[in-house]
Amino acid sequence: MSTSFDFKDLQRRMDGAISAFKSDLASLRTGRASSNLLDPIMVSAYGSQMPINQVANVTVPEPRMISVSVWDKQMVGAVDRAIRESNLGFNPIVDGTNLRIPLPELNEQRRKELVKIAHQYAEQARVAVRHVRRDGMDNLKKAEKEGDLSQDDVRSRSDKVQKLTDDTIAAIDAALVEKEAEIMHV
Template sequence: MPQTIKKNAEERMDKAIGALKRDLATLRAGRATPALLDRVQVEYYGALTPVNQLANINTPDTRTLMIQPWDKSSVSAIEKAIMKSDLGLTPSNDGASIRLSIPALTEERRAELVKLTKKFGEEAKVAIRNIRRDANDDIKKLEKGEISEDESRRHQDDIQKSTDKFTAEVDKVLAAKEKEIMEV
């Protein structure tokens, strides 16, 4: 039973790391990636729809995103959604597709992005600590009848080791993203 609790906790911690990586992928670090548009929602036939479900998004070069909607009538809606987003990008529309030029980042914008990166990292660490707390609570409940106090302590130590491992992984992911952002 405690092994199941530990396995479940590790799976949830792994999902927290995955969520952090997805969040960081949407940060603009000076180079074009289709993931930049993952959070952009387009008002399409009365429903908010992600851009990647309305169009083909590719990168002809490192500083340009090309958005080719499958339905040409959605071009203006996609353009409006990009302008409303917090990406700070201005789309250029040729009627059939949209081009996004990714400008080089200013030093101020780099500092803002690093702060945002750290915020995402802290949220991931809090999530991991909450998962640890939940797992430890579950083990303490087992201590009342199914396992001894020593076993409980050993399992809690195992969960702490997993927590430390995943927290170190968060730090590694953050360091890589900060390095990418600060690259000129």
């Protein structure tokens, strides 16, 4: 039995691609405020890029308002800049160390932009899954070359890897369709 081919590892990595994709989708706005909306935003802080939740507290006091409480007074400008420069279309109102972000109503054009962003996230997830598949197939070829696996074993495991890949991409597509319907729902 080969130690160079680990099907569970491939499964784990593909599941990771799906969960990263779903977390990206959760950050897309669908009309209601959510603290997840700011998750993809990185702030230039202390000489490096940091997620916004490591320099501030993000809360949702009202359905159409996000509140960001910056912990370090000197970081308020950097957090404000990071939010404005993200492609999320937010204009924060600075009030001391707090930033209030009112969520505008979604118009048709903004909904279409959000759908495009969701499609980009889906494509990134599909590419990640295909990379995992390629790694698995390379490991199988290597194991065959080294004599660890017979051609029949390689073929059956290749089919298994391909089925896992197809199922994972189908799950990504299903999540995308669901999110697209949620975004376009008025």
